[in-house]
Amino acid sequence: MEPFTDSIIQGVKMTSKESGIAALERAMDIVMMFQQEKRELGVTEISRLLGLHKSTVHRCLNTLERRGFVQQNPTTSRYWLGIKFYILGSLYTETMSLCPIASPFIQELADQLNEAVHLAVLDRFCGENLQVIVIDKVETRQRLSITPSIGSGAPVHCCGVGKAMMAFAGEETLNKLLQYRFTPFTAHTITDRETFLQELEKVRSLGYAMDRDELEMGLTCVAAPIFNHRGEVVAAVSTSGPTTRMVATLEEKIIPSVKQIADRISSRLK
Incomplete structure (x- = not known):
């Protein structure tokens, strides 16, 4: 586009x-x-x-x-x-109202996990080059932190927030995958549409998404979707850090905490 x-x-x-x-x-x-x-x-x-x-x-x-x-x-x-101005206005309103609502929650999550936490949205105007944009972030005091900065983008197929939002995206957005280029970044990156769609089914079932060494070797991310009052996915919250550190508390602490914070933010938006 x-x-x-x-x-x-x-x-x-x-x-x-x-x-x-x-x-x-x-x-x-x-x-x-x-x-x-x-x-x-x-x-x-x-x-x-x-x-x-x-x-x-x-x-x-x-x-x-x-x-x-x-x-x-x-x-x-x-x-x-035309309708495009309404879409732009809605995106602006949702994004601007989202940050102040989500800010205390992502701070809470960062304090709980002692890892970096991100708030990201889907870039709806990038054509077939589907990507996510980080709109807010809480840094970690941990060493060996490799995390994206506010304003940075990443392809949807190889990051947790991208998977979390694409799993619940509308048909129009999902249809863009027909022309989407699944660029490999590491040996673990998903590189075809069918495998990615299977991954999205898994995300819908579990309620969270994860990428482990898919965008960058040594980096793991856990993300969960955030929904507005219409039940539409509008953002995702995630935590990320070195894989060697994240795996220690992944199942018992990180995943439940990320899902709970995403649910609480969604409740505030409703």
């Missing part, structure tokens, strides 16, 4: 003197005009309000419509904001 900015730039006919930034700003001006006017707008009206050629406005709107950022009323031929 093309990035949003690339799509807009490609949808606007540019002269040799125009830059990609100028084209993007033009498209954003059109989008912001909907916010300012708070109503449907036609090509001619947008052209007049912004001082742009009608052909330029039309090409830009066509691109925005194709990507779901605007929609055309078939009766009036006017345009309004």
Whole structure:
């Protein structure tokens, strides 16, 4: 899937003197005009309000419509904001409300386990390159800690949080696995779709996911999904650390603790 900015730039006919930034700003001006006017707008009206050629406005709107950022009323031929803005807004709202709710719980988990704890979400706008993004983290005081930082990403097929969220993802997200590239990172990485789907069945059955030396040798992660009030998976919480240290208390302490914290966060979101 093309990035949003690339799509807009490609949808606007540019002269040799125009830059990609100028084209993007033009498209954003059109989008912001909907916010300012708070109503449907036609090509001619947008052209007049912004001082742009009608052909330029039309090409830009066509691109925005194709990507779901605007929609055309078939009766009036006017345009309004599309469903993609609702999706983006929902993601932003959920993510921004999720962090303050989850923060004390992931701190509690980190204190219990004395290991690093992460809160991650699925990047829904990365096309077929499905990945997770870490949005919050509590560091560990332990030595020999190899853990991702806030803002970092990882492919879904080789990390605990990715498996935890994909196991409960909707059909649209799961269908992206048809084009997904199962890149091997270690000798333990899952490298085919069928094996990955079997792994997701296991995650659904157990209620938690784990990767052991799949993304990086010597690193083990245990993760559990977090659900919103609609029962949709919106995030996952995980703890990770050196495999040699994690295996000692994996079954009796780490797995039950991660599942319990995920359930408690989900309850707060409901």
